[in-house]
Amino acid sequence: xxxxxxxxxxxxxxxxxxxxxxxxxxxxxxxxxxxxxxxxxxxxxxxxxxxxxxxxxxxxxxxxxxxxxxxxxxxxxxxxxxxxxxxxxxxxxxxxxxxxxxxxxxxxxxxxxxxxxxxxxxxxxxxxxxxxxxxxxxxxxxxxxxxxxxxxxxxxxxxxxxxxxxxxxxxxxxxxxxxxxxxxxxxxxxxxxxxxxxxxxxxxxxxxxxxxxxxxxxxxxxxxxxxxxxxxxxxxxxxxxxxxxxxxxxxxxxxxxxxxxxxxxxxxxxxxxxxxxxxxxxxxxxxxxxxxxxxxxxxxxxxxxxxxxxxxxxxxxxxxxxxxxxxxxxxxxxxxxxxxxxxxxxxxxxxxxxxxxxxxxxxxxxxxxxxxxxxxxxxxxxxxxxxxxxxxxxxxxxxxxxxxxxxxxxxxxxxxxxxxxxxxxxxxxxxxxxxxxxxxxxxxxxxxxxxxxxxxxx
Numbered sequence: 001x002x003x004x005x006x007x008x009x010x011x012x013x014x015x016x017x018x019x020x021x022x023x024x025x026x027x028x029x030x031x032x033x034x035x036x037x038x039x040x041x042x043x044x045x046x047x048x049x050x051x052x053x054x055x056x057x058x059x060x061x062x063x064x065x066x067x068x069x070x071x072x073x074x075x076x077x078x079x080x081x082x083x084x085x086x087x088x089x090x091x092x093x094x095x096x097x098x099x100x101x102x103x104x105x106x107x108x109x110x111x112x113x114x115x116x117x118x119x120x121x122x123x124x125x126x127x128x129x130x131x132x133x134x135x136x137x138x139x140x141x142x143x144x145x146x147x148x149x150x151x152x153x154x155x156x157x158x159x160x161x162x163x164x165x166x167x168x169x170x171x172x173x174x175x176x177x178x179x180x181x182x183x184x185x186x187x188x189x190x191x192x193x194x195x196x197x198x199x200x201x202x203x204x205x206x207x208x209x210x211x212x213x214x215x216x217x218x219x220x221x222x223x224x225x226x227x228x229x230x231x232x233x234x235x236x237x238x239x240x241x242x243x244x245x246x247x248x249x250x251x252x253x254x255x256x257x258x259x260x261x262x263x264x265x266x267x268x269x270x271x272x273x274x275x276x277x278x279x280x281x282x283x284x285x286x287x288x289x290x291x292x293x294x295x296x297x298x299x300x301x302x303x304x305x306x307x308x309x310x311x312x313x314x315x316x317x318x319x320x321x322x323x324x325x326x327x328x329x330x331x332x333x334x335x336x337x338x339x340x341x342x343x344x345x346x347x348x349x350x351x352x353x354x355x356x357x358x359x360x361x362x363x364x365x366x367x368x369x370x371x372x373x374x375x376x377x378x379x380x381x382x383x384x385x386x387x388x389x390x391x392x393x394x395x396x397x398x399x400x401x402x403x404x405x406x407x408x409x410x411x412x413x414x415x416x417x418x419x420x421x422x423x424x425x426x427x428x429x430x431x432x433x434x435x436x437x438x439x440x441x442x443x444x445x446x447x448x449x450x451x452x453x454x455x456x457x458x
Contacts, residue, residue: 001305002090008313012090013112015097015105020080022122026073029298031145032165034069036333039172043335050378060173062150070146099262102282116312119272119287121257123250123296128157132217136224138244141166151175151243155226157214158247159186164334166245167206172335177206178239180228184211187332191344191399193365193385198401201336201381209237217244252291269293276322278308286312295328327416331406336382339409341416342397345387360390366452368402372443379403384452393431404445411435411449432456
């Protein structure tokens, strides 16, 4: 975005203290997925016997796995920084910046002023208030992706998507995994049927402590001793491991910016308040990505960046565009994979429809194993869940658990974005008809989407 603004005639400064590329490239989605692919390969090898293939003497070269990923990530990050060297616009300030006035930023003793400012400062791991944690030398996702030694036993505090993905990575490679989750389900923000099945499958592979609060962390002889207590009881358990990972969410970095000097407002949680066009309450200051907290995904930040660029470049208010957040998907790259778009069933149960009526929806759950490819790959747990408005057949939500869920969801995304395509009658945008009118290759795994859609009203 900085290069695009410079090419369109703006004088641009980029203030970035850390490695170029941000959280996603250096500490988030890209390195984690590179690592997780090794875990996926290992799971495939472990399941080879189900397909008549005997594999013996499997070994893990953990250092090679991590070295490969770090080499790729560091090269890409360094390439971005090198691209800024020797050019006057954009100019890179590899340090911290803080507001000292409404549109005045101090950078290494210099004052930068600009009529247009974009804040994209992201988030950092949130740390719970647990006795003994501060001095225990724990790791977060920032450090976990670069651990030089594979843990024999890893204890994870937290039960969201970060915990799920890292448990899969280390667990598939042979680490014993303990997961401490204060809720009764893992990935509790997902659709209730997804969360329940995911929790069931993870509990078969890993030691899950569901409904437990962590009360104490102690480091003794290089081992972590974590004391947890079952909610609403006096029953406590001590969990011992050689590594401790904190995965209890993320908080915005807005507290590092001296935003009070700029007048920019934040929410109680610290996210920067923006309007539908990504502009803050201070005209000319925009924000996007994790910093605003609408959706904390790289793909949503990329989407917002297109709108931010347009709205920063234009001088006419009527040409500024409101961000279209409809059909915003997400995925969890664990095993099993999870992908989703739209409402969860529990959200639909809470939403009041027109005239105070509950949303009249129909749901279907279709298992992978009932398709030819589902049988071929022996995915007996995967399923696709559709939530559809009864009268209009509008797709309200789709949730997938199983092989290649992150890929399969895209057909549903296109169907939800596409027009009705001549369906007639009550068919309109965002309907099942967009899937049902499409010929699906047999026996590709995508048939599970087609059959899931067909089963909604049958």
